[in-house]
Amino acid sequence: MLQNKSFVKRTRGGKITKVVREHYLRHDIYCGAPICKVCDTSQARLSPTPSTILIFDTNVVLNQIDLLENPAIDDVVVLSIVLEEVKNRNLSVYNRVRALCSNSLRKFFVFSNEHHKDTYVTEMSGESKNDRNDRAIRVAAQWYQSHLAGSARILLITNDKENKRKAIEEGISAETVESYVRSLSRPDLLDLLVQPASEDVNMEEVEDLRPSKRKIIYTEHKPMSEITSGLHRGIYHQGKLRVNRYNPFEAYVGSESIGDEIIIYGRTNMNRAFDGDIVAVELLPQDQWHEEKSLALADEEDEEEDVHLVPGSADDAPWTTAQPPGSAGVTESISSRPSGRVVGIIKRNWHSYCGSLEPMAMPAGSGGVAHALFASKDRRIPKIRIHTRQLENLLDKRIVVAVDSWDRLSRYPSGHYVRTIGQIGDRDTETEVVLIENDINTRPFSSQVLACLPPLPWSVSSEDLANSIRQDLRQLRVFSVDPPGCKDIDDALQCTSLPNGNYEVGVHIADVTNFVHSDTPLDDEASQRGTSVYLVERRIDMLPKPLTEDVCSLRADVERLAFSVIWEMTPEAEIISTRYTKSVIKSCAALSYIEAQARMDDSRLMDPLTTDLRNMNALAKIMRERRIQRGALTLASAEVKFQIDTETHDPLDIGMYQIREANQMVEEFMLAANVSVAEKILKHFPLCSLLRRHPTPTREMLEPLLRTAAAVGLNLDVSSSKALADSLDSAVADDPYFNKLIRILATRCMTQAVYFSSGDLSPPEYLHYGLAAPLYTHFTSPIRRYADVIVHRLLAASLGIQKLPAIFQDGTRLTSIADNLNYRHRNAQMASRASVELHTLIFFRKRPTDTEARIVRIRSNGFFVFVPKYGIEGPVYLTPRGDKEGGEWFVDEQQQKIRKMDGSMSYSVLQTVFIHLEIVEPQPNRPKLQLTLV
Template sequence: MLQSKSFVRKTKQGKVVKVVREHYLRDDIYCGASICKVCDSSTARLSPSASTILILDTNVVLNQIDLLENPAIDDVVVLSVVLEEVKNKNISVYNRLRTLCSNSMRKFFVFSNEYHKDTYVKQMAGESPNDRNDRAIRVATQWYQSHLGAAARVLLITNDRENKRKATEEGISAETVESYVKALGQPGLLDLLVQPAPEDVGMEEVEDLRPSKRKVIYSEHKPMSEITSGLHRGIYHQGKLRVNRYNPFEAYVGSESIGDEIIIYGRGNMNRAFDGDVVAVELLPQDQWQEEKSLSIADEEDEEEEDVHLVPSSADDAPRNTDLAQGSVGGTKAVLCRPSGRVVGIIKRNWHSYCGSLEPMPMPAGNGGIAHALFVSKDRRIPKIRIQTRQLGNLLDKRIIVAVDSWIVYHDILLMNLIHITYVDVAVVLIENDINSRPFSLQVLACLPPLPWSVSSEDLANPCRLDLRHVCVFSVDPPGCKDIDDALHCTTLPNGNFEVGVRILQPVNWHFC
């Protein structure tokens, strides 16, 4: 079946041309279910004993990829419309999803709904692309329900209230990701859930997410349209925020527009910005400018017991004894010399995973109770993070990795080993430098010989090969390098000279180093 779409567009040369695109639809695309009696089961990826088949919408994939990577989540159909949307919005999540779909041990199947004659939908007049894609997901779910019949339950997982409402009206089984995970009866999975962002829930729900009611004293971030206008007019200045490693209440933003660094003092002026965020900064009046390092970190640390650098849903960690307008610290008036400012908006977030541990606290009453614990990062530039967990007893004496979802809520994504084990500290260094420390996939391990393996006598006797296992071999690689390229060594010879060895990687053979 052939579908065509035509439209006109204007070229760079100013000409108006008509574009016609042909879209071919088929009726022989398999559903991927082993229990299906219509499709070819040799191409099936889903479990033959699957009682429930999940179909995810785009936002669930984008926000819950850590949950999807857990082995407890299986028998998932990834629609091509979802895959394409994820690719356009977040290439990192897209690559992780493709890895899941290509892993033979996981039951993830990509269904080309955009090329199946029964699941392809045209965009209706006045319908937004997002609404059209939501409708395509519902049509594909409905097709799976009728295609498999009573052989398996087909469940649409969506956190979109409107999409869920329409699905229910159309006779489609739909649940939120939280309700589905709760039904699995595995409390550990609930800690992997990303909580809804403030803009996705009502104000009363936001209050429920807070451990306690606090007065909000952070300034509201400016909308992006106002930030863009302010940057063009020179009112705001754009730059990357860098927090002082020795004083987390002091940060710098390099600005090309004024040719100098703008100093940001205090959590209030940082306004929820993390180290590495690209921010928009407004200069303070010159009578509030301060000399560099005039803010004493000792004064700030005195308030640590009062949640001084805690990151909750409000700004209760802002230093209370700083008066930038007065410029007075410890009775000494600051010298006004460096441009000072405050963050008015976040242009690009630099949130990633953070390593650390939880502050000791009493166990919650009852089994499976939710504890609001404080996570302390090894990097002191990162504020304390409040997380919700049902595994407080298992997490208190361990290193964990925490991923930031939003300023209000956080979730811990990976459990590490005991704090005092040396190789955990090595793993922390790897993670903090964004180096992948996850176990190798089965595809990678398949390239290696089976264990136990040792160097054969033929290899040792080969005159063309050199055994360097007794030599300290290392690699110096450029930033961003993901593998070892050239291996080096340097040893002292008996005559006092140095022997320097450089070996270029040979993928076809083994290194005995």
């Protein structure tokens, strides 16, 4: 254990301090090769008979990480100096390298050359830090060479000419990445190579030759020192760039130094920044501040408008160009918001994107290498230029591409191909794209996670029954009502008549926390996933299947563990008392909504189960009425349901989801249970409860609704949720769809409900606007939502059954958990919708249809329609695309009409029109659903 002292000087916040650290050199660092006779080989990772051992230098690791992750590259020694440099430059690449090193299948060994007594180098005077590090790499390579004495070839891979030359002089074999990959004779690997930036300069060949395109040259990014001084002085502002999903040429930077958000408009002003980057922004002079362009859409490139599902809330809304969550919404009038331009990127947020190559009229390129433009599915990402040798192969495939650089002379960023997902249009490929885009983990559960499951087959044991905290409720008549074919049953109901005329109503929820304990791999995995994702043809579970479908699921005729909320209620649905307990139940029937409804409707049936159902239904109706009185909103979301062919999994029919009384009954009791539990946990844990809130929509958010309503002569009172609910109820016309349409329009203006930790906000902010409840949480679906698992733990702690896990004491961790849950929830929703849209596309592929539609929004060149039968909406163009001016049509804002110049025809909002639905392919491999007027 020798030691040596090394000196490091650093500046810190304006003051100069000399920092001195000790640096111990060791004898006991081993080389990691199993063939070595000298070293202890217990930790050896390289293969027993390596032909070549590779050592990479820092720049190669940073730039070619995709190549390194390919299994063809093996037997690599990663030096600790390289790891440190990579960590300082790019944390995500560092994490990937670490993952490679800890992966037992790959032969990557980390050699701590900085602490090995033979390979440590001191800085020579006049040597820069980089030179010193390069020398350390060479010394380590040389040490390996002499240490392994010919039993394996050591190869240093570096693209730096100086380094390579010196290495060869010192007797180490060195090659560039390209020559090494070529020597492996694997042409597919060559595609993964990233070309150094200098070779990208001659890109004129690939420029779009359309005459309307000018060459865009971007301004230089300012150097970091200028940016920091500018931030200090307040001329620059820092914030995260958020690109408008529906108009990629518009972006927002939320800045704390200005109270408002800064708009960045136009590609030049965005200056090569990506969505999610942390950027430094300079405000433009006030006279250039951008005014809202409410009607026209993006005009720099013809952005395509797709048919999509009706949005469920303002967060999804595609209409207005400015809907970033949390900010004031759009106003039609000229209220200019601060505009600016990006002057520098503080932190890049580049990762891999999936999409496909743009079909090119003539692929440019030379010698087998073709340049192509990659368009990501996520519209916020600009097109990326890649080159590939497999152009024909890839044109019809969905691929994953990573971004490397964006030179200021280049219109597009440069990237490289990572991997192929599959054929475009193929359902599985597209589904995988949806999952990748929404960051959904579909990997099978690891063995450590599965090890946390109880031994199967599982059944309620005598210990469970003997446990005093658990009440034995097996004798109660408990039943469940769920969608048909549902296997993960997480709730069961009970309605027992009491001798005093009241009812004992119980909601029994699957006791998931009995099996999922905190700080286990199973819990960590579930916490990461956050929620189960429901795609059209499959479900991606948060918990392993044995738990979701068997052990936790409250199936009929088996004993199961549950967490129960039991009320004593009067026949007028007044709650006399509430109690909470863990229990053992035995469900007597697992009904579907249709079955339950049929039973209730069939007056001949008088059996106890049906009586219970009817009693519950009556109670539920009273509770619902009370809720509506208080101001709960019933919004219509156009949920679309597919009938899937069991064999091909293709959609057979598509229709709107039917809501029956049975649905509403179950919903009502679930809401009541959630509210009761929220009250209980908040009482015990006012600072660390996980609740759910729905922020009240602001007046600006409701503008579009009010405008449309006014155009049809409807006066909506939006002063409170109750007022709005009443207005919506009274919005009736002859048209049966009218009310539904208005409700759909209202839904779009709503904000999303979010999870939060009670310690982060004040009690008035806990309000759930849509349910008109002062407090709300999620308790009733722990099998498919992690938030409910957390609430179960809180409830158990408040009852004194279990200790609250330590994580609840850490406020920041709780907030980040809530944020993760919101993120996952949103992604799951978007994935579901994308899956539905995908299946819609597949459904209409061979079925051009004519059907009725209603106009919901007027635009300068046409209007948006909503098709009630299928629950989709999309654009109908009156003037041909590309014709930016209205042409012969002009818009009457006041009346929300679009009129022909000569006055012969007009269309107004909410009017019925007939349209033709068809799949067309304007570009090869790019099917679109098109709506045209009949």
